[in-house]
Amino acid sequence: MNPQAAHAGAILTVNLDAIRGNYRLLRQQAGKAACAAAVKANAYGLGADKVGPALAAEGCRHFFVAHLDEGIALRPHLPATADIFVLHGAPPGTERELIAHGLTPVLNSLQQIAAWHALAQTLQRPLPAIFQVDTGMSRMGLPAAEAEAWLANPAFMESIPPLFLMSHLACAEHQGHPMNASQLARFLAWRQRLPQIAASLANSSGIFLGPDYQFDLVRPGAALYGIAPVAGAANPLQPVVALHGRIIQSRTIQRGDHVGYGISYSASEERQIATVGVGYADGWLRSMSNRGIAFIDGQPAPMVGTVSMDSITIDVTGIAAERVQAGATVELIGPQRPLDDVARLAGSIGYEILTDLGRRYHREYIGG
Numbered sequence: 001m002n003p004q005a006a007h008a009g010a011i012l013t014v015n016l017d018a019i020r021g022n023y024r025l026l027r028q029q030a031g032k033a034a035c036a037a038a039v040k041a042n043a044y045g046l047g048a049d050k051v052g053p054a055l056a057a058e059g060c061r062h063f064f065v066a067h068l069d070e071g072i073a074l075r076p077h078l079p080a081t082a083d084i085f086v087l088h089g090a091p092p093g094t095e096r097e098l099i100a101h102g103l104t105p106v107l108n109s110l111q112q113i114a115a116w117h118a119l120a121q122t123l124q125r126p127l128p129a130i131f132q133v134d135t136g137m138s139r140m141g142l143p144a145a146e147a148e149a150w151l152a153n154p155a156f157m158e159s160i161p162p163l164f165l166m167s168h169l170a171c172a173e174h175q176g177h178p179m180n181a182s183q184l185a186r187f188l189a190w191r192q193r194l195p196q197i198a199a200s201l202a203n204s205s206g207i208f209l210g211p212d213y214q215f216d217l218v219r220p221g222a223a224l225y226g227i228a229p230v231a232g233a234a235n236p237l238q239p240v241v242a243l244h245g246r247i248i249q250s251r252t253i254q255r256g257d258h259v260g261y262g263i264s265y266s267a268s269e270e271r272q273i274a275t276v277g278v279g280y281a282d283g284w285l286r287s288m289s290n291r292g293i294a295f296i297d298g299q300p301a302p303m304v305g306t307v308s309m310d311s312i313t314i315d316v317t318g319i320a321a322e323r324v325q326a327g328a329t330v331e332l333i334g335p336q337r338p339l340d341d342v343a344r345l346a347g348s349i350g351y352e353i354l355t356d357l358g359r360r361y362h363r364e365y366i367g368g
């Protein structure tokens with residue numbers, strides 16, 4: 001084991017080859033549509049500086065970040081031919097920053113359109129952008145009245161050539177949800193008014209709603225990182241992350257002894273308890289207290305007691321002593337503990353578990 005890994009309370013392994021494999025599968029699933037990558041929130045916590053180049057090597061040319069600063073940080077790690085789209089658009093007054101860093105905004109409001117238009121006037125050249133229309137999520141994108149105002153002004157069309165007409169699905173992981181068809185219908189209505197403009201609707205789950213939802217560009221994030229795209233169905237994607245926590249110490253406790261803050265666990269018989277150096281400060285959610293299972297050599301070790309800031313306690317009764325001594329590692333996420341199962345037990349979703357992954361973990365990257 002390398003020295004940095006030996007220092008750390010846990011080791012996070014990110015398999016870049018698996019991300020590339022998932023990209024290939026999604027691109028194939030997306031048929032004739034081009035396949036972008038959502039790498040916002042530091043590529044869902046996995047490191048945009050590593051994930052971006054790996055996807056670029058796989059042929060990805062469209063990248064989505066949420067914030068301007070994420071785009072600025074990502075730019076040097078991607079080929080100049082790759083587009084970086086900023087989902088939130090430019091915060092008022094920062095429009096020139098996008099140009100300076102080779103970033104393209106997603107325009108979500110009439111105010112953003114007007115500011116981008118003004119910059120195009122000043123620079124005396126067209127400034128292409130993506131236009132997002134709201135089709136029912138009421139979160140981002142032009143409300144109907146603002147979209148009408150955009151279409152009613154030919155000057156906007158001239159100064160801001162639309163690269164894509166875009167919207168975002170609210171319920172795509174539930175394939176039978178009526179919201180999917182409703183949003184598709186609203187999107188198609190806007191698209192009919194702009195038939196010459198390329199279109200993009202699907203996130204990871206949207207790709208699996210079929211060809212009607214794929215249009216010209218799909219925008220997966222979660223599925224690239226191994227999160228299951230279809231609720232209640234087998235996951236066709238490869239797992240990308242593994243998390244191994246390190247045991248700090250082990251002890252024997254007797255019937256009636258307690259464990260952890262608030263003594264939320266008490267032993268009903270003699271048990272062997274190991275303390276592992278991962279806690280809620282590392283994104284191991286406190287809702288995992290007395291829930292979940294670690295694995296040691298294929299044997300389950302249930303979480304007992306409350307999750308602390310820097311540690312958790314697990315029941316290792318019956319597991320060979322040399323496997324639970326100080327320095328040994330336990331699987332918290334991996335082949336025996338799929339990410340989505342961990343998320344479910346935490347009352348959360350894989351997205352949140354990934355984006356919360358601790359900055360104290362030693363990170364190892366496979367492939368790329």
Ligand SMILES: *Cc1c(COP(=O)(O)O)cnc(C)c1O
Pocket residue numbers: 038040087167168202203204205219220221222223
């Ligand atoms: C995050 C995001 C995506 C990617 O969504 P996943 O569910 O992770 O595939 C695509 N489009 C927009 C607008 C997003 O905000």
